[in-house]
Amino acid sequence: MYAKKGIRAYQKDSLRSDLASADPHRIIQLLMQGVLERCAQAKGAIDRRDFEAKAELLTRITDIINALNDALDPEVNPELVENLSSLYGYMNERVHQAGLEMRAEILDEVISLMLTIKSAWDQISDEAKVEAAQARS
Template sequence: MYKSKGIQAYRKDSLKSDLASADPHRVIQLLMQGALEKLALGKGCIERGDFAGKADSLTRAVQIINGLRDALDRDANPELVDNLESLYDYMVVQITEASVSKDTKVIDHVMALILQIKGAWDKISPADKQMAYANQNEARVGAV
């Protein structure tokens, strides 16, 4: 029990440190990873019959997915944002359904969707990230 709490405290501090120095791209990567971890934990809780743990883990996964949805930049690519927003809404509905039905296959499906998005996100090159940040800064300066 003590080791587990120590590891959790270390991971929490490590995550805080990573977030404090992260660029927006890295923050989204960390959020996606966090959602995947909470979904996996929720799935394990269902399999073990730990329904309080299931509720906590899946609620946190939904909160993270809602955070991803709220972080979407509508100005960047409205059509893509609409598609991602719909997909995130779908995921939330599926997670809620999985929580009620205790169906781990639904959780696997949501995890696969997040992995697809994360895989595409992870392939964004440093040059493309820098170009996006530069364009974003230009848009802010032009708006002032």
Template sequence: MNRMAALRQYRNVNTQSEMVDASPHRLIQLLMEGGLSRIAQARGCMERGELAQKGVLLSKAQNILAGLRDGLDFEKGEALAVNYAQLYDYMTRRLVEANRVNSVEMLDEVSGLLLTVKMGWDAIDPANAAPAAP
């Protein structure tokens, strides 16, 4: 096993371990971090012309957004949950379009939106937070 493969394996095990022990608040943070990371990686692939890998990474980012959407609690804050659902749907559509037309600008737009949501989520004190997830 080469060094890069070993490093990837270590990160994978470390991430899986963190997820097992994570609070619901931290799980949302991990999803958002994963989405941002996949979009950034896809951007690099796009710039290098690695189109197949770009598609794989954007698909993973779309799955993460679907996971965030599926985690919304429509019973405890319907209006807020609907707004987040619409935002996640918009971001997903933009990723699909960015993949289709190879638009770095669209990837940057989605990254900016997801980062804004993540910064708000990070500012929540989990000890005082309601259990609903954005």
């Protein structure tokens, strides 16, 4: 029990440290990673029939997906933003359905979609990051 608390405290401190020094690109990466981690945890909660953990984790997943959606900038690429916003909405629907039906495999689809988005995000060049930062200034 104490080991779990220690691990959680370390993870929170590590995340706070990452966020304190993170640029906007890195923050989005951390949010996407958060979705992936909580989906894996939620799958375990569903399999264990741990209703309280399942509800908490699915709510967190939805919150993070909503934060990703809110971070979209329609001025940059309106068509891409519209497509991503629709995809985020679909992912939230699937998360809700996984909770209602107690089907962990539905979260595999959310994981797959997020991995696809994150993979593309991770490939953004350093030059593009600098350009984006300058455009925001």
